[in-house]
Amino acid sequence: MSISHAHPLFLLLLVSIFFLPAVLGGTNFRTCNGSYENYRVNVETVKISPLPITGISNADITITGYTASIPNGAIVELTIAEASAGDPITSSIKTYNLCDIVRCPIRPGRFSFTLSKIFSNKELKGRIYAVTVGIKKEKDTMMCVVFLCWITEGGSAFLNRQPGTIMELA
Numbered sequence: 001m002s003i004s005h006a007h008p009l010f011l012l013l014l015v016s017i018f019f020l021p022a023v024l025g026g027t028n029f030r031t032c033n034g035s036y037e038n039y040r041v042n043v044e045t046v047k048i049s050p051l052p053i054t055g056i057s058n059a060d061i062t063i064t065g066y067t068a069s070i071p072n073g074a075i076v077e078l079t080i081a082e083a084s085a086g087d088p089i090t091s092s093i094k095t096y097n098l099c100d101i102v103r104c105p106i107r108p109g110r111f112s113f114t115l116s117k118i119f120s121n122k123e124l125k126g127r128i129y130a131v132t133v134g135i136k137k138e139k140d141t142m143m144c145v146v147f148l149c150w151i152t153e154g155g156s157a158f159l160n161r162q163p164g165t166i167m168e169l170a
Contacts, residue, residue, distance in 0.1 A: 032132065032144035041067045041135060041143035053151060058119055063133060063145070064112040072105055074098040074137040078115055083128040083148065091123055098135060119151070126151050 029046045031039065043065040053059045061078075076096040081088035094115075098104070101113045115133070123129065129151070134144040 027147050029145045029147040032134070032141075032146055039141070039143050040069060041065050043143060043145050046133075046145060046147060048149070053119070053124070053149075058117040058124065059149075060114055060116045061118055061131070061133065062112060062114045063143075064110070065143070066108075066110045067106065067142070068108050070098065070106045070135065070142055071137055072099065074135050074142065076101060076113070076115065077132075077134045077136060078118060079132040079134075080119065080123060081130045081132070083130050088130050091127075091129065092120055094118075124151060 027046045027048050029043070031043070033039075043063055045062075045064045047062045047064075048059050049062070050057055050059070076098050078092075078094045078096070079090060080092045081090045096115065098106075098113070101115070102111060118131070119129075129149045130146060131149050132144065132146045135142045
């Protein structure tokens with residue numbers, strides 16, 4: 001019986017996929033539709049700072065990715081929803097003109113943007129939130145990512161758990 005050398009390499013690959021975002025300081029996220037194929041923007045990292053989030057420090061989200069094109073007039077939509085046993089309950093929706101956040105026109109290649117102080121004082125009281133960030137222009141969604149954020153009553157946030165499925169956000 002021979003021992004396969006592929007199994008240890010496969011295990012190393014799996015471990016790096018699950019722990020690399022935490023080591024690099026990124027947050028685990030998923031695209032809203034589970035695939036990058038339908039989006040113009042390919043998100044590489046989502047970073048939240050500072051960690052832990054406290055009632056007085058709030059949080060900033062920095063998203064880094066690359067694109068072939070994003071038209072002028074696109075907006076960034078941030079939705080924060082309380083995760084619950086049923087459907088998520090939207091807590092807040094904020095919109096930003098993309099050109100107010102980054103220099104336009106956005107040229108093909110890498111780009112990043114930061115959304116500052118995303119949580120309201122009420123949201124910092126301690127809940128589990130599904131946070132969705134999208135770039136849209138009219139009905140064209142160019143980017144959409146979602147991740148979970150735990151804020152404890154003491155103010156700490158834990159962001160390194162990735163939902164197994166989008167349904168787990170419900």
